[in-house]
Amino acid sequence: MSELKDKLKRLMKMRLFWPIVTLLAVLIFDTIFIKGFLAIEIKNGNLYGRLIDIINRASSLMILAVGMTLVIATGGIDISVGSTVAISGAIVVQLLGAGETANTPFYVCIILALLVSVILGAWNGFLVAKIGVQPVVATLILMVAGRGIAQLITNGQIPTTQHKPFSYIAGFLPGLPLPFSIFIVVAVLIIIGLIVKKTAFGLFVESVGVNATASRFTGIAVQRVIFLTYAISGLCAGIAGLMISSMIKAADSNNAGYLIEMDAILAVAIGGNSTSGGRFSIAASVIGASIIQCLTTTLYALGVSPEVLPVVKALVVVAICLMQSEAFHHMISGIFSRKRRLQHEKVAVEI
């Protein structure tokens, strides 16, 4: 009995425990209250269903959250990713042109969009790491200016494109049963995962996030590490931008990725990462992104109107944060069991 308790306790202490429990809770809720939630059909060799839909729509957020995780781990923040999403989409669609045949070769468009995104991220990194601007202020510049830049690229229009390969990015590649965006997410996760685990980059990021001064005194190129995280965040935003514009086959400079930076930050936090930097887990952020997308889809499915959606979402997020808060756990256990509270006090006295 006590052995089981110990095992449970150890399980509960694991980093991913609460995020996974939260995700499962939302999924179980959906299975019970939404008809046919788990149903998956096969049409023309492609899989369809709510679950697939959630993963497909969550993929851009997951990629943003990966970049955001690294930035936040250094003690920074990047609120410009929504604007970078818009710029990346604007570049691709504008260069491809409206017709089915591309004005510029497809791959050139993609590479250019991603290149610009990296440069934008590098700009943020330059401001934060070299100039020493506060991360919020530094990325606020691009957040505000970015949508204007996207408008300039698209001449203030919302250009559309009929180019087939482009629509595959967020859709189905012929012959593959799952949406292509899922494969992009997996690829990004593998590449970033390799960089973080197989090089010293992850260690340096955590070290800088925990104690930048001591890291500098240890010989870590602190500025370079911080710079790189913003550049990676820019690249991730660029990839997400391709997905989001591909989904609507258009570049909407005002609305593409609007306020998505907030969801990305939330994904990192809900996944259980510290927002003050230091230790991080990319898997946690990915789970966090899934929770948020599940939530949004659930609320739509339950008939919550888009106008009040943010309010309901906020309430649920508060609930989730409470669920994961250690102080709240103590409070709850304190209310339910006086005995345990006394024990806590005893321990405190002994300490």
Add this chain to the structure above:
Amino acid sequence: MGEKSYMAKNDIILEMRGICKTFPGVRALASVDFKLRAGEVHALMGENGAGKSTLIKVLTGVEKPDDGEIFLNGRPIVVKSPLHAQELGISTVYQEVNLCPNLSVAENFIIGREPIRFGKINWKEINKRAEQALSRLDLNIDVTQPLGNYSVAIQQMVAIARALDLSAKVLILDEPTSSLDKNEAEKLFTVMRRLKSEGLGIIFVTHFLDQVYAVSDRITVLRNGELVGEYEVASLPKVQLVAKMIGKDLDVLSSFKKGRRAAPDIDQDSTFISIKGLGHAGTINPFDLEIKKGEVLGLAGLLGSGRTETARVIFGIDKADSGEIWIQGKKMSLSSPRDAIKNGIALCPEDRKKEGIIGDLTVRENIILALQAKKGIAKYLSRKEQERIADRYIELLNIKTAGTEQLVKNLSGGNQQKVILARWLVTEPDLLILDEPTRGIDIGTKTEIQKLIIELAEKGLAVMFISSEMDESLRCCTRMAVFRDRVKIGELSGDELTDSTIMKTIAGEA
């Protein structure tokens, strides 16, 4: 008549009796008494951790004492907050001027108590009052200019004028001269002398010995949170003051022969680093220094004398603005810790928590971090290799930890220090700079670290050793460089290495 006013001047205006203050794990003040008389400048002296700043904090209401009483003009007071202290007539001017540089001089002077008539601020009156108050300090400047346009010295004067305008009876100057040059400091002293002649009691906190003797009437010395004593400046020679701060009786010391280790046979070509005229404005004046392989060079001097600053400029934390560094005969420029590390230099910093350990990382990660930084991002040590290194050094330095995966912040101070030592030993440095490596560490670990340092030196490592503890320095060092007021004033070696000679040199009486 003159006799009478003299008496009035010597009245005790402030008395602190039996002040005790304990922070978790540290006894900061143990029943400390302090008396301040009207019309005197009273220096509060002590090494780092002696309890000076805690005593000031108790007096200004920042910290509440656990025990003890404070009397102002004979009446018991309880200081609730810094604001309350000001209302009572106890004003403080801090080392870092905490005024607003982009507001005008007059605004800074008056801020928080503007005269308001019919809901409007009367600027004319404010400017007039500010001008008057400043001219009392011999300062005639345009009070409508932003404060930031003036030098730190003038900003300090404005802060003092502001403090005095709050009808201060007691003025606390906390390290007021640390950012002033000689002339500016002299001007401040003139003002201090005038203020004391007007009957103000001034508490003067400083590290600079010469300044204490230039301006103070009495000195109260604290050591390790305890009162050492109160002395008339005229009857306390500098050497004795140093001895009291460090905690050694000079007479005992002179007769005490040291069992210092002999200097190793150093051949002439084994100089590792040779420094010529290296300096950094505002922290350390240009100095020459040479360290040979296998030598432990100690840096002696009081806190703030430039010891730590010397280490910082060599390690590239503060970029030198003059001078040259030659490493093994080659001229090098070390403009960052990275440069220094690549050239075989390592530094265990003074502030272990802020500059040393990376608390939320594991013991293993902390130990391999410097080596990894040296190798670069791409050549990541395998987990196995990391564990092998960590295990080896945990055993070698006898680090007490539950394992390699323990977070370093959960270790005791001494073991954290050993982790940082391990971090550098892993990189196989040629020069190891240790800044207060044994501060706040229990005796057992202290001895272990000292032994290790000597062993390493015997194997050919060059060591630069900074310690406030004379015994420790004498035990480890073969040569000492002495610093005072940010200037290297001499070197001692061989038979000169005794407590009394070092103290005399520090005090400038050798």
